[in-house]
Amino acid sequence: MAEETKPRREISEAELAKHNTEDDCWLCLHDLIVQLPKDFLEEHPGGPDVITCLGGKDATNDYEDISHSDSARDWTNKYIIGYK
16 A cells, blocks of 8 residues: 655745754755654664754755765655655
8 A cells, every 4th residue: 555645835944944953853955845753863874963953954965965875865755745
């Protein structure tokens, strides 16, 4: 059975900026907003701090600088909640 996806909505930079903690972490990646749950942050190979320091911001350059694998990119896709 396919996973049900929620409709994506437009998210302002002001709203994005409010979500900048480990308990409530959103990032902008290539104009897409991802909501990263705490369990994702805790399991991230680089640790939660490398992500939470970018919470509420556009992290596209940092994301690309790391050269994430195709599987990591696919995994990130399931956390997209909106767009800029």
